[in-house]
Amino acid sequence: MKIPFRLLCCLALAFSAGCATQRPAVAPAASQAAPSPLLLISIDGYRADYLQRGLSPTLEQLARDGVRAVGMQPSFPSLTFPNHYTLVTGLRPDHHGIVNNTMLDPQLGKFTLSNRKAVSDGRWWSEATPLWETADQHGVRTATMFWPGTEADIHGRHPDQWLPYNGALTPNQRVDQVLAWLDQPQRPGFLTLYFDGVDHAGHTYGPDTPEVNDALRETDAALARLVEGLRRRGLIDRINVIVLADHGMAPVPQANSVLIDKLVPLDDVQTVGFGVLAGFNPKPGKDFAAIERKLEAPQQHMQCWDKTRVPVRLAYGHNPRVPQLLCLADVGWRITTTAFLAQKHGTVSLGEHGYDNIDPRMQALFVAHGPAFERGVVVKPFANVDVYPLMAHLLNLPPAANDGDYGAVRGMLRPEAR
Numbered sequence: 322m323k324i325p326f327r328l329l330c331c332l333a334l335a336f337s338a339g340c341a342t343q344r345p346a347v348a349p350a351a352s353q354a355a356p357s358p359l360l361l362i363s364i365d366g367y368r369a370d371y372l373q374r375g376l377s378p379t380l381e382q383l384a385r386d387g388v389r390a391v392g393m394q395p396s397f398p399s400l401t402f403p404n405h406y407t408l409v410t411g412l413r414p415d416h417h418g419i420v421n422n423t424m425l426d427p428q429l430g431k432f433t434l435s436n437r438k439a440v441s442d443g444r445w446w447s448e449a450t451p452l453w454e455t456a457d458q459h460g461v462r463t464a465t466m467f468w469p470g471t472e473a474d475i476h477g478r479h480p481d482q483w484l485p486y487n488g489a490l491t492p493n494q495r496v497d498q499v500l501a502w503l504d505q506p507q508r509p510g511f512l513t514l515y516f517d518g519v520d521h522a523g524h525t526y527g528p529d530t531p532e533v534n535d536a537l538r539e540t541d542a543a544l545a546r547l548v549e550g551l552r553r554r555g556l557i558d559r560i561n562v563i564v565l566a567d568h569g570m571a572p573v574p575q576a577n578s579v580l581i582d583k584l585v586p587l588d589d590v591q592t593v594g595f596g597v598l599a600g601f602n603p604k605p606g607k608d609f610a611a612i613e614r615k616l617e618a619p620q621q622h623m624q625c626w627d628k629t630r631v632p633v634r635l636a637y638g639h640n641p642r643v644p645q646l647l648c649l650a651d652v653g654w655r656i657t658t659t660a661f662l663a664q665k666h667g668t669v670s671l672g673e674h675g676y677d678n679i680d681p682r683m684q685a686l687f688v689a690h691g692p693a694f695e696r697g698v699v700v701k702p703f704a705n706v707d708v709y710p711l712m713a714h715l716l717n718l719p720p721a722a723n724d725g726d727y728g729a730v731r732g733m734l735r736p737e738a739r
């Protein structure tokens with residue numbers, strides 16, 4: 322973990338007045354006007370290069386009037402829950418504890434996305450401090466139109482306003498809820514908004530399909546409604562808006578399945594999950610070392626590691642929730658079993674993510690617009706852990722310890738806002 326830049330700055334401030342003159346916009350003076358509201362929008366599975374399809378005119382306009390990154394690198398594994406929690410904590414999944422969409426914890430049991438009880442249990446999330454918690458501690462009101470973690474009581478705190486996840490709410494309804502929150506006399510300072518149609522279409526049909534293009538159009542239409550709503554309220558140039566994604570999407574042909582039951586006897590292990598990143602734990606009385614030896618040897622279309630031997634650049638494997646043995650599919654492949662395929666009758670996802678986070682197909686969207694951001698600037702790719710210190714800076718909040726680097730993203734801000 323790096324020491325957050327702003328913490329360094331505050332330390333410097335204690336000994337010297339120089340810090341305040343170097344960074345006037347962030348001096349935590351009580352007399353300073355309240356920062357502009359910040360709206361963080363996630364379009365799940367919006368791969369960085371989708372923006373070039375010409376199907377997202379509103380996003381393109383926001384990028385032209387603001388900042389766009391060539392791409393943003395997700396954290397490993399490039400999955401939805403781990404990366405959404407990374408975005409609001411600045412921590413890699415190995416550090417914040419949401420290490421996969423499916424997890425086993427010796428004390429807490431099983432975590433899956435559809436398990437409401439687990440998702441809303443704060444103990445899964447409490448290894449980190451999400452931005453809404455810090456905002457709350459500093460009197461900044463928060464309102465979240467869906468975000469992983471917001472349904473849980475984390476360290477005794479929720480966002481001030483939040484809704485349990487409901488996939489039936491249309492993109493426009495989600496936008497209207499955010500606009501309604503902004504109309505309140507006590508306007509929230511930090512808000513989130515979440516769209517999942519692009520990810521769903523990407524999984525079902527694959528990224529290079531008319532169905533994904535339709536989802537891109539529908540999501541952009543909702544963004545157009547949002548921008549129009551902000552404009553009518555005189556807010557469009559007074560609110561900072563970040564639109565990003567958690568990860569990209571790769572096509573996975575129907576035939577590209579690694580059948581792991583053909584390689585090792587699955588009765589001899591505890592399976593945590595299959596998919597792009599499969600995980601296994603030892604089973605009492607079974608020879609786990611033999612299974613590890615077998616799978617860690619070179620395999621076709623996947624690579625397996627004991628959690629202590631995961632490549633360092635993936636920053637993964639220290640958290641107790643990471644299974645003992647991990648198998649990562651090559652991009653364009655899935656890890657499954659003969660029985661599972663038979664049960665699905667061949668209908669499997671034709672798009673996946675969760676792969677190596679440096680792969681070009683895993684890179685995510687990043688567009689930002691508002692009074693703090695430069696206009697018409699394209700920045701080079703950066704890691705998604707850097708979004709958290711950027712947001713803490715924009716809200717004038719002290720960031721919790723994190724893996725991000727404000728210095729990597731400050732160039733996208735106007736000089737007076739840095």
Ligand SMILES: [Zn+2]
Pocket residue numbers: 366401520524674
């Ligand atoms: Zn997904």
